Amino acid sequence: MLDTSPLNSSLLDTMAIRGRDANLPLWRGKMQTSGTCAYDSVVISGNGIGAAVLAARLNRAPEFAGRVVLAAPPVAESRRLINGVTLRARSIDYYAAALGTSREAVLTEVYGPNWTQATTYRQRTSLCQVSDGSYTLRKPATWMTSDNVRADRSPRAPLAYGVRNSRLAGALIALAKRAGVTHVEENITDWAGLRALAQGSRPLIVNAKPKPLADTDTVWDAPAPKEFVLASQITFTDQNRAAKGVLDTHDAFSAFIHRDGGLDMSVLYPFQDPLSPEARYYGIFYRVMKAGAFDKERECDVLTDEIVGVGETLGLVPHDMAETIGRAAVPCLPWRGLQNRQKDTLDLSYIYSGGAPIITGDGMVRSAVAATAAAEALLEGRNPVPDINRALRRYRFLNWGQCRMMTHAPALTAKMIGVQPSWALAAPGWSRDYDMWAGAY
The missing domain is CATH 3.50.50.60 (FAD/NAD(P)-binding domain)
Structure with missing residues (x-):
């Protein structure tokens, strides 16, 4: 009970x-x-x-x-x-x-x-350059941690799972x-x-x-929706993660790829699932596109290649893709x-x-x-x-701000991420300090 x-x-x-x-009303604590x-x-x-x-x-x-x-x-x-x-x-x-x-x-x-395997304490990020199927992280840097979120938060409070x-x-x-x-x-x-x-x-x-x-x-x-988010996501094992030296245990990562007049974004998080006990991470790449202006299968194929490529650059190996992959085009409201x-x-x-x-x-x-x-x-x-x-x-x-960053200013955003990721991601970083990530205790 x-x-x-x-x-x-x-x-x-x-x-x-x-x-x-x-903006919630204060809870009355009365029954x-x-x-x-x-x-x-x-x-x-x-x-x-x-x-x-x-x-x-x-x-x-x-x-x-x-x-x-x-x-x-x-x-x-x-x-x-x-x-x-x-x-x-x-x-x-x-x-x-x-x-x-x-x-x-x-x-x-x-x-x-035991849920510790799925815990994220730090998020890192980088612009990613793609050339002939090779993926290179330009300047990996930390942009969000669980430290000093608020005075009433315990140290090393989880950010996400x-x-x-x-x-x-x-x-x-x-x-x-x-x-x-x-x-x-x-x-x-x-x-x-x-x-x-x-x-x-x-x-x-x-x-x-x-x-x-x-x-x-x-x-x-x-x-009617004017835009869609296209996405592809898979699970990974992490046997090569330590050797690559980019991610520590319990680190998440966000990579950006500037292509075809837009900005593709990814996140890769520590992951735990009783149905996939060997999986250690999941990753997703996504892109915002105008309704009626895309080939879903082609775009999802590109996004799948990107999440596999970035994952391998981080030392993550795709895990049972045929059974775990999810691909979608979801309307924006x-x-x-x-x-x-x-x-x-x-x-x-x-x-x-x-x-x-x-x-x-x-x-x-x-x-x-x-x-x-x-x-x-x-x-x-x-x-x-x-x-x-x-x-x-x-x-x-x-x-809305992140969506427009990806659709209306992709070149400028990519340049800022390449120079100083924390500047380009200031708004998501600010959200951490407004209780939008770490738990209350």
Whole structure:
């Protein structure tokens, strides 16, 4: 059973959450109802991170306790890297707080008793030059560490972990179910079907999937995507890492390649997965392109070559690529003004996905921030959409800035990275000091 003692819950609701990463209202640390909540139950369509966090948090409140339903098939786990793999340590504060448990309990559920292999304490970076299939790192340098993040942070606090997305989602759903959330293991995609599962008379219906629900009215036509992020990601072993001398144990790396009028970016993080026990790193290369202006297969082939080439330069060897590789072209959503697309439905996944996917490695934390903001707004009787958009402002601003750095000023950015990486990456470095990376303790 999860530890939901008053002392533990109060600690998580204050110290672990109050930070500068999101514009969240101060948590009240109270369990009694305010009498203002418009709903008495909730049905959530989805089995992802945001769905689990929202379900767990609402189930801890008396307004919803015992009347929270997740409707989705069990998480399908495989070795293939689908969706994001970078788990910022800050994310775990939100997961633990929603569940009323500890960071250690969350990490143990995800990885087992020893998660140290997946931990990142320092991030390094360099411009990479490519010539006739040869990859050369121009000037590797350190641009983010876990030292001196804030006075109230313990020394050498982890910055991030590498985890397969389906493993994390499966772990959070399991913890939520153990804490009392009901899981109906069916793929129900229509509003009426979800409403039929409600365990109260005033239910909230939540869509925690990207696609709209069937059988309900559209109230806002979302704009068609103008850009896509193309990406290719694989796992690595690291038997040659020490010999190359660029990465120490628990180091992550970010490489940039300037080509064809754009800037390709990569991240490579320490990684741990029970289904791929020999893997030690994962890596991804990605690129932002205009809709209708790219050949997906060609671009993904180039990105795959780049992640393999940079990995080998760092002493990382591709591991079971046929079974672990993930390739995708994911649409970019607006950075502002996201709304519910359908009547009487909280469009959670669509709203927290605003901006360019993948490029800032913050999807796992943004979904948790959004779910937390939504839960607190609902419990206070407010429309959750403005609170979600407000809570994600800093994340979206940094996401927009990095996207435009890659698309509108690739040559200048590449030159700055080649001369002084910390200047070119000042904004992501600044995000470290606003609690967007390291955990609360």
